[in-house]
Amino acid sequence: MQPAVSRDATPYDALLLVSFGGPEAPDEVVPFLENVTRGRGIPRERLEAVGEHYFLFGGRSPINDQNRAFLAALRQDLAGAGIDLPVYWGNRNWDPYLRDTVQQMAADGVTRAACFVTSAYSSYSSCRQYRENLADAVEGIEGAPVLEKLRHYFNHPGFVEPMVDATLAALAELPDAVREKAHLAFVTHSIPESMNDASGPDGGAYVEQHASVAEVIVERVRQETGRRHAHRLVFCSRSGAPHIPWLEPDINDHLEAVAADGAPSAVMVPIGFVSDHMEVIYDLDTEALATAEKLDLPVTRAATAGVDPRFVAMVRDLLLERAGVERGQEVARASVGSIAPMWDRCPVGCCPNPRGERPALCGQDR
Numbered sequence: 409m410q411p412a413v414s415r416d417a418t419p420y421d422a423l424l425l426v427s428f429g430g431p432e433a434p435d436e437v438v439p440f441l442e443n444v445t446r447g448r449g450i451p452r453e454r455l456e457a458v459g460e461h462y463f464l465f466g467g468r469s470p471i472n473d474q475n476r477a478f479l480a481a482l483r484q485d486l487a488g489a490g491i492d493l494p495v496y497w498g499n500r501n502w503d504p505y506l507r508d509t510v511q512q513m514a515a516d517g518v519t520r521a522a523c524f525v526t527s528a529y530s531s532y533s534s535c536r537q538y539r540e541n542l543a544d545a546v547e548g549i550e551g552a553p554v555l556e557k558l559r560h561y562f563n564h565p566g567f568v569e570p571m572v573d574a575t576l577a578a579l580a581e582l583p584d585a586v587r588e589k590a591h592l593a594f595v596t597h598s599i600p601e602s603m604n605d606a607s608g609p610d611g612g613a614y615v616e617q618h619a620s621v622a623e624v625i626v627e628r629v630r631q632e633t634g635r636r637h638a639h640r641l642v643f644c645s646r647s648g649a650p651h652i653p654w655l656e657p658d659i660n661d662h663l664e665a666v667a668a669d670g671a672p673s674a675v676m677v678p679i680g681f682v683s684d685h686m687e688v689i690y691d692l693d694t695e696a697l698a699t700a701e702k703l704d705l706p707v708t709r710a711a712t713a714g715v716d717p718r719f720v721a722m723v724r725d726l727l728l729e730r731a732g733v734e735r736g737q738e739v740a741r742a743s744v745g746s747i748a749p750m751w752d753r754c755p756v757g758c759c760p761n762p763r764g765e766r767p768a769l770c771g772q773d774r
Contacts, residue, residue, distance in 0.1 A: 419734050423486075423495045429499025510549055511549055514549055514550065520553055525538050530759055563744055570713045570716040593640060594639060625679070642658070676708070754771040
């Protein structure tokens with residue numbers, strides 16, 4: 409096997425960072441939320457209520473600034489490795505919009521771009537919806553580049569290793585008297601149960617992938633500390649109608665439960681997120697920590713991967729790995745845990761749209 413260590417990114421002549429996007433001023437908050445929820449019939453009053461979360465932070469989401477920092481780190485990493493490749497950035501829900509970025513790429517003469525999506529797992533909202541966005545972005549644009557999504561990276565060591573170290577650091581922040589039996593709450597974004605049931609080619613991939621990452625972290629913490637901590641996968645940011653079952657337990661309910669069971673402390677490990685955006689700084693750092701304070705439960709929160717150099721370098725590894733595959737070479741694919749490295753092109757029928765089929769790029773059916 410030939411490891412992905414070359415500097416040759418051909419056949420790609422660009423790298424595209426694809427993200428969720430977020431408002432950067434108070435008057436952008438509700439229009440942004442309307443973009444996010446378009447077609448779901450959510451009343452404006454509900455959007456305004458959710459918007460209050462953003463107003464606690466000046467009416468500005470941190471996600472675009474985090475993407476700018478990640479872009480700068482990624483460009484520096486590629487240049488340091490001798491890879492001369494332009495890096496573009498486009499969002500699903502806010503400026504810079506993905507379609508505008510694709511138009512710029514076409515104008516710049518880009519013909520084929522590898523796409524890194526800031527969402528690591530399989531489900532409709534975390535994978536196929538982005539693939540639909542990519543299809544929308546190229547539709548009708550003359551000379552639009554071919555866009556190819558890099559593989560899922562939830563089990564790549566460049567993502568997992570920073571989370572292991574962040575968990576150890578968060579444990580170290582707890583008072584000595586409550587650290588040894590601290591509970592680890594691995595947190596991700598809740599989705600409808602039906603969406604999880606349909607995730608991946610065989611169903612259940614969303615929860616299965618998170619559970620695999622959590623197990624790797626728990627075992628690595630045991631190796632470092634000599635203790636295997638009690639743990640559970642929990643969820644945040646539920647946004648659906650009350651009558652539709654979503655993945656549970658919610659992080660706040662879970663903290664109440666572990667406190668009632670006698671856990672002396674807890675660490676929230678946000679394995680479902682790659683940076684400290686709104687779901688982290690509001691749902692965890694604001695709401696969940698307030699719950700913990702009311703319970704008199706010592707709680708810390710592990711950092712996300714952010715711009716950790718290992719996470720940034722992971723993108724380069726994925727790029728060169730995929731470039732080697734496209735050139736017909738055999739390459740080594742880095743992964744940890746119980747799930748093998750993921751596919752390059754999503755299988756037919758993977759993570760279907762719950763509202764009906766739409767065109768999507770980067771799958772075996774396209």
